Every structure is written in structure tokens, then in C-alpha cells.
Amino acid sequence: MAPALAWLTGLMVVPCALVLALAFFRRGIYGGIEYTFTLENFGLVFDPLYAGIFLNSARIAGTATLIAVVIGYAAAYAIAAAPRRLQPVFLFFAVLPFWSNYLIRTYAWIVLLNREGLITQLLRWFGYTGEPPSMLYTEGAVIAGLVYNYLPFVILACYAPLSRLNPELAEASRDLGASAMTTFRRVILPLTVPGIAAGAVFVFVLSIGNFVTPALLGGGRFQMIGNLVYDQFLTANDWPFGAALAMALIAIMLLVLTAQALAADRAAGRIAEAKGGADG
Amino acid sequence: MAERSPATRRTLWLVLSLVFAFLYIPIAVLVALSFNQGGLPTVWSGFSLKWYASLAGNAAILSAALNTLIVALVSTAIATLLGTLLAIGVEMRRQYGRGLEALIFAPMIIPDIVLAIALLSFFSLLDFTLGLHTIILAHVVFNLAFVCSVVRARLKSFDWSIVEASADLGASAITTFRRVTLPVILPAVVAGALLAFTLSVDEFIIAFFTSGAGRASTTLPMQIYSMIRFGITPEINALATIVMAVSITALTLSQRLNRGVIGQ
Numbered sequence: 298m299a300p301a302l303a304w305l306t307g308l309m310v311v312p313c314a315l316v317l318a319l320a321f322f323r324r325g326i327y328g329g330i331e332y333t334f335t336l337e338n339f340g341l342v343f344d345p346l347y348a349g350i351f352l353n354s355a356r357i358a359g360t361a362t363l364i365a366v367v368i369g370y371a372a373a374y375a376i377a378a379a380p381r382r383l384q385p386v387f388l389f390f391a392v393l394p395f396w397s398n399y400l401i402r403t404y405a406w407i408v409l410l411n412r413e414g415l416i417t418q419l420l421r422w423f424g425y426t427g428e429p430p431s432m433l434y435t436e437g438a439v440i441a442g443l444v445y446n447y448l449p450f451v452i453l454a455c456y457a458p459l460s461r462l463n464p465e466l467a468e469a470s471r472d473l474g475a476s477a478m479t480t481f482r483r484v485i486l487p488l489t490v491p492g493i494a495a496g497a498v499f500v501f502v503l504s505i506g507n508f509v510t511p512a513l514l515g516g517g518r519f520q521m522i523g524n525l526v527y528d529q530f531l532t533a534n535d536w537p538f539g540a541a542l543a544m545a546l547i548a549i550m551l552l553v554l555t556a557q558a559l560a561a562d563r564a565a566g567r568i569a570e571a572k573g574g575a576d577g
Numbered sequence: 578m579a580e581r582s583p584a585t586r587r588t589l590w591l592v593l594s595l596v597f598a599f600l601y602i603p604i605a606v607l608v609a610l611s612f613n614q615g616g617l618p619t620v621w622s623g624f625s626l627k628w629y630a631s632l633a634g635n636a637a638i639l640s641a642a643l644n645t646l647i648v649a650l651v652s653t654a655i656a657t658l659l660g661t662l663l664a665i666g667v668e669m670r671r672q673y674g675r676g677l678e679a680l681i682f683a684p685m686i687i688p689d690i691v692l693a694i695a696l697l698s699f700f701s702l703l704d705f706t707l708g709l710h711t712i713i714l715a716h717v718v719f720n721l722a723f724v725c726s727v728v729r730a731r732l733k734s735f736d737w738s739i740v741e742a743s744a745d746l747g748a749s750a751i752t753t754f755r756r757v758t759l760p761v762i763l764p765a766v767v768a769g770a771l772l773a774f775t776l777s778v779d780e781f782i783i784a785f786f787t788s789g790a791g792r793a794s795t796t797l798p799m800q801i802y803s804m805i806r807f808g809i810t811p812e813i814n815a816l817a818t819i820v821m822a823v824s825i826t827a828l829t830l831s832q833r834l835n836r837g838v839i840g841q
Binding site: 407 | 590599667683684697714781786
């Protein structure tokens with residue numbers, strides 16, 4: 298195991314530590330790095346111009362997360378309610394697209410949304426004669442691409458607790474006079490929060506740092522943190538600032554993961570409490 | 578779950594159909610158009626295989642495909658060896674710290690772009706020439722983590738007393754590994770290798786940052802990315818269809834060998 302650990306240390310830990318260190322240096326006059334300690338890169342992260350991009354990213358990632366969770370939960374619920382022998386098949390086909398290349402899945406949306414794409418042609422077929430609607434290179438396209446790419450994981454994450462749900466709980470709730478809606482809201486939903494949280498965190502974290510989807514489906518018009526990091530490293534040649542941005546990205550990620558862990562703990566507590574109550 | 582009214586059941590089937598339509602229509606359109614005769618990328622004008630033929634004559638794509646294959650094969654071989662040994666080492670000790678656990682899981686969790694820029698900064702600080710070899714070094718990092726986790730899942734149910742028995746009967750550590758441990762974990766090792774191979778074939782961001790300038794070390798996803806940025810052509814549709822078919826086949830095989838590990 299020593300060579301593997303050496304590999305991980307040499308090519309992951311050290312490089313990541315280097316990025317952290319880079320963030321505290323100054324950018325040289327002609328690009329490059331000037332080795333004087335500074336905190337201004339982190340200050341720049343909070344500059345209104347860049348803070349705006351952070352908020353923009355958070356909004357886009359948040360919207361994608363919300364939509365993916367709603368669709369993914371509904372799908373997982375429907376799969377969990379399907380006949381037992383069909384469930385693995387449905388699950389397999391729900392995850393299958395996820396196994397193909399990310400770029401290709403994103404590209405499929407360009408094919409679908411472009412001016413002469415399927416949607417435009419369907420509209421024509423239904424008698425629409427006006428200008429083709431502009432769907433590509435919009436924020437909506439970016440969100441659709443993110444939802445599409447990460448939906449399978451949400452389905453998987455939500456299916457796990459839904460399939461383990463004890464059907465007697467729902468029955469008991471109904472016997473006690475609760476409506477289907479109340480049963481869902483007060484029994485099923487709380488018990489499946491950990492799955493929802495895991496799926497949501499996955500979508501949010503991967504979306505907020507993404508640069509491929511905004512670059513391809515947003516036509517470069519919608520900058521997200523990932524695009525900013527990309528630009529600083531490959532275009533602007535300001536590595537210290539790029540490094541600070543990457544660290545901010547990691548900080549957001551850790552924050553979200555911690556929140557999820559807390560939510561999971563609380564949910565576990567509530568589940569234990571419910572079980573204790575049932576026993577007593 | 579409890580029995581449902583016909584209306585509820587209909588709603589559930591409707592939800593499922595809509596979700597599957599959402600998941601498969603974009604891919605289906607892409608695949609269908611790859612067999613389209615016309616030059617227009619989105620208007621159907623008859624069946625044809627000519628875009629697949631034109632791929633076979635495209636030197637840039639062929640060289641990118643070869644690069645991808647080299648990177649994937651070499652990084653998979655290294656990662657499978659190291660990842661398997663790591664998994665055995667970790668599982669045999671039982672006692673391992675959270676630090677070690679974090680080190681092994683980190684490559685799967687760190688955002689690609691962060692690992693990509695970290696490796697770029699690192700290689701350029703060391704004045705390392707970028708090229709296929711740096712992509713390979715980088716791909717081993719995350720492949721290793723995936724192989725290790727697949728093999729570890731298999732080792733969780735491994736009976737270590739048979740290793741002791743083998744040693745008691747006078748087998749050397751290497752003989753024991755070859756004749757006792759390896760046969761038991763082999764399906765997981767192959768599954769891990771297939772997973773690593775697919776991840777490596779599909780990986781874009783890290784390769785993009787660690788490949789350096791110039792076409793010599795362009796991989797297939799990098800080639801696809803630049804083609805997409807130029808606009809859509811039936812040729813990309815054909816290429817995308819082939820790449821998709823390869824990854825889905827490899828991963829389905831991997832999944833069969835090692836049930837359910839990928840999804841977790």
C-alpha cells in the first residue's frame with residue numbers, strides 16, 4: 298500500500314497544498330507568481346464583481362438542485378412503488394445515461410435545443426411558423442443541462458430510503474385518519490430526508506463548480522465559479538487569484554457537506570425517536 | 578408498499594414515463610441523427626453510415642482516440658495494481674485512522690477543476706513537460722481511489738483466516754496472494770479496472786489542464802469538446818454514439834461482475 302499512498306500524497310496532497318499556498322502569493326507584473334505574502338486574493342473574492350458571479354453560480358446551482366430533487370424524488374417514489382421485480386430494471390435504466398460521457402450528455406442538449414433542433418421542429422409540426430425560439434445559450438439551457446446530468450444520482454439517493462420504508466408506517470398513519478397528503482408530509486417525507494439531502498448536495502456541489510455546462514449550453518454568457526477559475530488559470534494567467542477562487546469553492550463545498558451531515562444526524566435522531574416511541 | 582387506487586397507480590406510471598422520456602429523448606435524438614444522411618445536423622433525410630466512415634478517415638480523431646486508449650490502458654494498469662494493494666493493505670489492518678480514510682476518498686470528492694489546476698500548478702512548478710505522461714500520472718490519482726473502493730467492498734466479506742491457513746501450510750506471501758487472495762477478489766479487481774478504464778476514457782477536465790499545449794496529447798474528450806465548440810455536425814453525433822456505446826458496455830460489464838458497487 299506504500300506506493301499507492303505515495304502516489305496520492307505526491308500527486309494529490311502536495312499539489313492541493315500548493316494551490317492553497319499559491320492563494321497567499323501575489324501575482325507577478327507579467328503574470329507568474331511573486332513570492333510575497335498577501336491576503337488580497339481572498340479580498341478580491343468578495344469584490345462585488347466576483348461576489349456577483351458567486352451569487353449567480355449559487356442561484357443557478359440552487360435552481361438546478363431544486364428541480365433535480367423534485368423530479369428525482371418523484372421518479373424514485375414511482376420506482377419504489379412499482380412491482381418488486383421491476384424495480385432493479387427501472388433503477389438500472391435510470392442510472393444508465395449517467396454512465397456515458399458528460400460532454401456527450403451536455404452536447405445532446407445542444408442538438409435538442411438549437412434553432413433547428415427537435416423542439417423547434419415539433420413546434421413547426423404543430424403549426425408554429427414564427428421565428429425559432431431561442432432556447433440554447435440561456436440560463437434555462439444551463440439549468441436543464443445540469444438537471445439532466447445529475448438527475449440519475451438524485452433518483453438513486455432518494456430510492457434507497459424510499460425502498461426501505463416500512464409500509465406499515467403509512468398504513469398506521471392512514472388508520473389513524475391521516476389523509477394521503479398528510480401521511481406523505483408527516484411520515485414518508487421526514488423519513489427520506491437523508492436521501493434527499495445526499496442527492497441535493499451532490500447536485501449542488503457538482504453544479505456550482507461546473508464550467509463545461511455553462512461554457513457549452515450558456516454559450517459563455519453565464520459565468521460560474523468554475524469558468525472563473527478556468528479563466529484565471531488558462532486565460533488571465535492570474536494563478537494566485539484562481540487558487541483563491543478554488544479555495545472558496547472548496548470552502549462552499551465543505552460548508553454544504555457539513556450542513557448535510559448535520560441534517561442527516563437530526564433525521565437519524567428523529568427516526569430513532571419514532572422507533573423508540575413505537576416500542577414504548 | 579401498500580395497495581394503491583388505480584388513479585394513484587396511473588399517476589405513478591405517468592411520472593415514470595415522463596422521467597424516462599426526459600432521460601432518453603436527448604440521447605435517442607443524438608444517436609438517430611448520427612445515422613442521418615444529410616449534412617444538416619438536425620434534419621432527417623434518410624439512413625446512412627457515411628458519418629461513421631468519415632470518422633475513420635479523420636486523422637485528428639484517430640490520433641485522439643489512440644491517445645485516449647494509451648492514457649486509459651496505462652493509467653488503468655497502474656491504478657489497478659496500486660489500488661488493489663492499497664485495498665488489501667487497508668482491509669488487512671482493520672485499524673486505520675480517519676486520515677487514511679480521507680486520503681483514499683479525497684480524489685473522488687475533490688472537484689475535478691480543483692484537482693486539475695492543482696496538478697497543473699504542481700507540474701509547472703517542477704518544470705515538468707506536459708503531455709500524455711502527465712495525463713496518465715493524473716488519471717492514476719482518481720482511478721486508484723475508485724479501484725480501491727471497489728476492491729474494498731469485496732474484501733469486507735473476505736475470510737482472512739484462509740490467508741493465515743495458507744501461511745501455516747508453508748505458502749509464501751506471494752503464493753498466498755496468487756493462489757488464495759487473488760482468486761477471491763478477482764471479479765472485483767476486474768470490475769474496478771473496467772470502471773477505471775471507462776472513467777479514464779471519459780475524463781475531460783483533468784486531461785485538459787494536464788495535457789499541455791499542442792495537438793500531440795489531445796484526448797478524445799478534448800477533441801469532442803473543441804468540436805462541440807465549433808458547432809454541431811453529424812460527425813460529432815457519430816463519434817458521441819461510439820464513445821457512449823463503449824462506456825456503457827464497459828460499465829455494464831463492470832456492474833455485472835460486482836453487483837451494485839458503482840451506484841453506492
